[in-house]
Amino acid sequence: MDINTQKKAPLYEALQKFRKQRVVPFDVPGHKRGRGNHELVELLGEKCVGLDVNSMKPLDNLCHPVSVILEAEQLAADAFGAGHAFFMVGGTTSAVQSMIWSVCKAGDKIILPRNVHKSVINALVLCGAVPAYVNPDVDKKIGIALGMELSQVENAIKENPDAVAILVNNPTYYGIASDLKAIVKLAHAHGMKVLADEAHGTHFYFGEDLPVSAMAAGADIAAVSMHKSGGSLTQSSLLLTNKNVRWEYVAQIINLTQTTSASYLLMSSLDISRRNLALRGKESFGKVMKMAEYARNEINEIGGYYAYGRELNNGSSVFDYDVTKLSVYTRDIGLAGIEVYDLLRDEYDIQIEFGDIGNILAYISIGDRIQDIERLVGALADIKRLYSKDNAKMLSMEYIPPIVSATPRDAFYADKEMLPIEQTAGRICSEFVMCYPPGIPILSPGEMITDEIIEYINYAKAKGCSMQGTEDPYIEKLNVLK
Known part of the structure; x- marks a missing residue:
């Protein structure tokens, strides 16, 4: 990383220059630098609303960057030790999903831990890839799922030699990191790509005495939540590809779903935050x-x-x-x-x-x-x-290994019926159930509902967890396969 080069923030600087030109806007957004929506100006301030602009030649275009956005992405790649970096304005969800779609097609197998964010399973629903789960160990004291052991990954590869990729949480929501370097070495020896969900690992690239970052470990692609520990605006993230990855194809995958009206507020926050972290x-x-x-x-x-x-x-x-x-x-x-x-x-x-x-x-x-x-x-x-009170009647479990009976895509789009949750034991779920945050599904489409899971869902509801994912907004009924 060249520190002198990292002092630049090309997209932010282009916005500042543009703002001083006082260009008359006959393009979108329709609020026209806030003149058409005074309440918006009062809420966000004149400077902020004035920088909410559309793509144009002086400011480049995120869908096909050739100037200031491209330069800003190249600086990000340099700062993170990546081959290429993409600015993502749909949150790390969009980065995670683009990462998976870049390596998985319908019917492809992907090895992954079950304690993944819902965006991962959503990606499988949409592309038709098939999960081969590594059920992590659970800490019996605190009840949380741990990382993927190398022996577990080895077994998953033996059982699924046709898998195209392995996805690793780096780290989990709770801060637990797997042996990413060893997993990368093992995966590459079997011709598999390694994808890293680094929603909570931005700081690994810049801090000392922290777990290894995905790019340093040799992973192929990583989704990085700059807006979490990196300091950029909410919903702004990075997708990093390593030097051996054909980033031009990844760009095509991103453009299948990424907005054509990318927010310059989000993108400039990525540019400024990258500079701040690098320096x-x-x-x-x-x-x-x-x-x-x-x-x-x-x-x-x-x-x-x-x-x-x-x-x-x-x-x-x-x-x-x-x-x-x-x-x-x-x-x-x-x-x-x-x-x-x-x-x-x-x-x-x-x-x-x-x-x-x-x-x-x-x-x-x-x-x-x-x-x-x-x-x-x-x-x-x-x-x-x-x-504080007596804990004798408290539920102790946190992670329940799933019984997978169908692929997420098949189950999500299958013929289904909605039943009261108490009547669903033994049936196959066709939707998600999760507490958010952290957004790790309790049930995913294609998994069998058990008495233990029903007890967990009802307990979490009673304790006040924010539940989501079901068609029934009250989480009293579940969609199951007919």
């Missing part, structure tokens, strides 16, 4: 790691909570741990993670990333301050003192 990322993420470690120690001092970290490392299912993640097990104080989540927001004006049945995740990033950490720690101590 200051090492220092910034060093501070994030220190804040997270401080918070972990302070929370564990409270007692009752368990803020976990690198002590989980076992060299296999937890090959490494992302210490910037502040994941906290709450069940020992008699509260589900979602209950702590609600209390923090409703009683203490603290918004964390998510709460599930047994854990919470507080996302710590380059924008946090130590006083915010102290306020969170104080609130958790308060919650334990005021709201």
